[in-house]
């Protein structure tokens with residue numbers, strides 16, 4: 414994170430614009446249970462979809478489509494596909510973890526006014542793609558970049574987004590009429606929210622903590638860390654600052670955090 418006096422490049426945004434970008438990143442949340450029954454205007458939806466479309470993509474193949482779900486009937490079918498997979502998922506955890514898993518709310522399919530399924534057409538520009546010649550999954554990652562663009566733009570617009578991935582892929586494809594050659598990447602629940610939390614709900618629920626960044630950064634070779642390196646010290650400072658930033662941005666109620 415740069416400040417005004419430490420090497421700001423002439424191409425850098427103004428301090429205010431940079432602060433807005435970081436605020437968006439640190440206050441973005443996965444939203445499951447705080448959706449309001451308030452419609453999302455087309456002009457706002459259009460802005461976040463356009464942001465998604467301006468994501469980077471391998472070989473500029475732009476493999477995505479955006480399936481906007483407004484119909485209650487379609488949502489019900491997507492929700493039914495979720496319920497089936499969720500029941501299977503519950504069985505995959507043991508003991509206390511299973512009990513904890515059952516208390517988590519992991520989707521807002523019916524409550525959110527809009528669903529958006531972002532897909533990947535792996536054949537969009539033919540079999541040989543610049544940059545995907547050797548690592549074949551790069552097209553999938555490109556569609557994920559579109560998801561992230563949408564997620565951040567939505568946060569800036571005050572919209573919550575929740576990514577739901579607990580589906581048998583074939584069931585989701587059937588619910589949405591997605592043909593076999595197209596890969597669903599993300600089913601996103603989108604809508605205005607009563608509030609955003611400061612921390613991931615899974616973190617607040619004690620499921621997993623956020624990892625310390627200093628333990629994730631290596632130098633030159635895998636596994637080679639150096640906690641004395643000045644960059645590491647800066648990273649530790651910036652991680653603390655990021656959390657403080659998120660804490661300051663959100664309007665967080667004190668009760669009812671993770672109830673399903």
Ligand SMILES: Cc1cc2nc3c(=O)[nH]c(=O)nc-3n(C[C@H](O)[C@H](O)[C@H](O)COP(=O)(O)O)c2cc1C
Pocket residue numbers: 441442443444445518519520575576577578579612613614615616
């Ligand atoms: C690929 C992917 C799939 C996810 N699938 C689900 C899901 O099925 N249900 C859910 O509640 N959250 C899902 N999430 C959201 C994560 O749980 C969430 O991003 C994480 O706990 C961190 O919280 P935050 O996004 O609020 O920072 C998914 C996130 C990603 C990136």
